[in-house]
Amino acid sequence: MTDKRLKEHPILPIPSLQKISFTWNGSTMWALPDEMISSALLANGVKIFGKHKKDGSPQGIFCANGQCSQCMVLLNDFPVKACMTKISAGDEVAELRGDPIFPKKSNAPYSKEIKRIELPALILGGGPAGLSAGIELGKMGIKSLLIDDKPSLGGKLLLQTHRFFGSISAVHAGTRGIEIAKKLESEIKKHPSIEIWTNSTALGIFRDRVVGILKEGKEYVILKPQVTLVATGARERSIVFRGNTLPGVIGAGAFQTLVNRDLVKISDRLFIIGGGNVGLIAGYHALQAGIEVVGLAEAMPECGGYKVHKDKLIRAGVPIYTNHTIISANGRTEVESVTISEVNELFRPVEGSERSFKCDTILVAVGLDPVNEFAIKAKKFGMHVLSAGDAEEIAEASAAMFAGKIRGVEMAKMLGADAPDVPENWVKTAEILKSRPGRTENKKNQNCEDGIVPVFHCYQEIPCNPCSSVCPQHLIKIEEADIRHLPVFLGGKSGKKCVGCEKCVTICPGLAVTLVDYRNDPQNPTVTIAHEFSNRATREGDSVTAISSEGEPLGDVTVTNVRTIEKNDHTILLKLQAPKNIAARIAGIRVQELWVSEAMEEKITRITDDTIVCRCERITAGTIRELIRKGYRDVNEVKAVTRAGMGACQGKTCQPLIKRLFSEEGVPFTDVTENTRRPLFIEVPIGIFAGVSEEK
Structure with missing residues (x-):
């Protein structure tokens, strides 16, 4: 039986839970208590959840968010x-x-009066x-009510x-997101005036200024708030490309x-x-897994x-x-490879630049759109409403936290309420936190080679x-008025x-701080780096490839110590012990071999129905x-019915494409009668065969 569950993770604990059994299409499989059906199926190696009612195309998980x-x-x-059940x-x-x-009901459903609050x-x-907030x-x-659908x-x-x-002081910077969630949940539950409904979904906002809620998936409740946040x-955006609905996208x-x-x-x-x-x-999280x-x-x-997120991936x-x-996403029933292409200044594919790579999953991360329809309706109906976080403006979660506070x-x-005005410094902090990346400097690393x-x-x-916040000596300076410096x-x-307390190294969100210690051996100093890939074991004495912040290999160096904090x-x-000439340039080590990213020799693109x-x-x-789906298995019959292959090239161009269509439809070519190849290889004037000459 396939088991696709993580066995280890450098950050997340792997709990030991009693498994439960269920059946999938009649076959027994194993799940964990209270996990979503989609997770249970994927953990058992099932990617195809059904077939589309229109064309029978395979369906699988895409958003996992309902x-x-x-x-x-x-x-x-x-x-x-499956992702919500x-x-x-x-x-x-x-x-x-x-x-x-739908199964028939033997009894009429019982109805009751809708609760209004x-x-x-x-x-x-x-x-x-x-x-x-x-x-x-x-x-x-x-007195407030907080609703969440999870x-x-x-x-x-x-x-x-x-x-x-x-x-650090405003939004818990330097702390992992999973830990920030615990801090916020613990804090809000300290306040008895805040009621919380989880597993509850807002269904709509209506013109009589009420909000319809599906409470815990079982009860419809109508709320009439004085003010709503x-x-x-x-929600994630998507893009259109060939094969974009294949399971694995x-x-x-x-x-x-x-x-x-x-x-x-x-x-x-x-x-x-x-x-x-x-x-x-997401790429970094994948490497960790x-x-x-x-x-x-x-x-x-x-x-x-x-850039620090990008640099982490490149270094890896x-x-x-x-x-x-x-x-295109390529594959018959699920993703088997991807084809990419260069684009010109108009963002159109450059013909001839295509490359294909073997993969089983294509992760689409092309932006987010605010879930703001509730706010739009509330404003239209004259309700007192505010927005915060991504529902107001797409930005980082740190910005969402501070916006919610305001x-x-x-x-x-x-x-x-007798509440103070929002301080000016709060407004400024909020603007800084939601700002886009600024200028990039070609900053030279410190040239000090002492201590x-x-x-x-x-x-x-x-x-x-x-x-700068954790340095006990106050030797790291960032402008307090604007922490973007x-x-x-x-x-x-x-x-x-x-x-050498190493606090700056361990807390850096971008893993972009290293320590170079020249004290014991100035010619071969020790470089301390943060590393988050325990499942890619690195041990004392190992030789590893040191990488610069831009992904340049600097050479092999020796690991002298490994510590988990x-x-x-x-x-x-x-x-790492490294020569002096590269020590200050080392930003990390390579964790993924180069062969992983090699392109396929063949460029693969899925053929769409309107493609000639x-x-x-x-x-x-x-x-x-259409003919293949009707049962045609002889290319000669396809040729006779459609004339495909009867043209001037005599099938030189189309026959390989027709073979690929059989493959995409799940028909092994061993089950197909190939086109009978007949002379001529190229077009010839018939008079040539009669010895006709144009010479006089």
């Missing part, structure tokens, strides 16, 4: 979304093929923005194993949900589309995410193809100050020396597919 319906299955004969012992789960037939404050969304309202004792509070924080950027986050949020929340290794070889923070971070990241394609000339050995887009105070004032020296491998202005080591200017969220510190297969006779792929 936003689409690609993961519909039959649970005990009833259609459900928990599995129970003894459940019978089956593929959904076509429209479901009036309340001062309603918060839609229990992510970083909603929780932060609720905490502020709770501090003032304002079983646990925290939103996307629950999926983030990396440390967060921003300010919409903190519903964002998945959104970044779904990928992180399944890997980091449910601990399911849904992929062995992953390719990423999109170089924003979401795609870059032991998944090979074949590459990342970004259509713009440069990745839109933080993941190639990033800028000015590239996806052409909105909580504003809600209190709207309710007439212990911290080296900063961050060259782009982003809001971040953990390293790059860090500076004061060194001898202050009369103090670095004591539990109090720093399992960060591993590696000490036979150029000579203008026969489309759809016409030939």
